[in-house]
Amino acid sequence: xxxxxxxxxxxxxxRTTELIGFAELIERxxxxxxxxxxxxxxxxxxxxxxxxLMSLRGFTQLHEIAASELNRPSFALEWVLATPPHFPNLGxxxxxGYFSRDIRDWIxxxxxxxxxxxxxxxxxxFEDLEG
Numbered sequence: 001x002x003x004x005x006x007x008x009x010x011x012x013x014x015r016t017t018e019l020i021g022f023a024e025l026i027e028r029x030x031x032x033x034x035x036x037x038x039x040x041x042x043x044x045x046x047x048x049x050x051x052x053l054m055s056l057r058g059f060t061q062l063h064e065i066a067a068s069e070l071n072r073p074s075f076a077l078e079w080v081l082a083t084p085p086h087f088p089n090l091g092x093x094x095x096x097g098y099f100s101r102d103i104r105d106w107i108x109x110x111x112x113x114x115x116x117x118x119x120x121x122x123x124x125x126f127e128d129l130e131g
Contacts (some may be wrong), residue, residue: 012056016043017056022062025082031070039065 007021021040023033040062042054067075086088093110100106114123 013053014056016052016054016061018059021082022079026070029054029072029078031066036062036066036069039069053058085097 007071019037024035026033026036037044041058042062043052063076063079066079067073093113096109096113097106100109104125111123111125
């Protein structure tokens with residue numbers, strides 16, 4: 001069995017494109033998006049570039065803070081359901097699809113560059129050898 005070491009969340013980042021639609025959703029729920037972002041230590045000004053990096057810790061704390069402040073325990077699920085269907089958070093990874101031969105090539109290429117997109121989590125491709 002391989003032992004995996006986890007680094008503190010402070011060392012992990014995620015793209016600010018993950019915040020697309022957040023302010024609008026919070027407004028519809030009657031909350032103050034800037035106050036919630038500030039409490040989580042995330043950028044509060046609309047001038048931040050959507051491709052910038054932000055703390056994964058701050059991003060996960062934002063979910064908890066919003067759920068608590070808005071009294072919506074299922075806030076994270078509501079946010080996922082409110083996300084536009086065109087995957088605006090994939091950015092350059094989606095663009096790689098234009099240069100890929102097929103879906104497998106896109107996934108393999110994406111995996112090679114994933115760490116440049118986000119290091120807050122990892123992805124792996126597993127073969128279904130029985131299928």
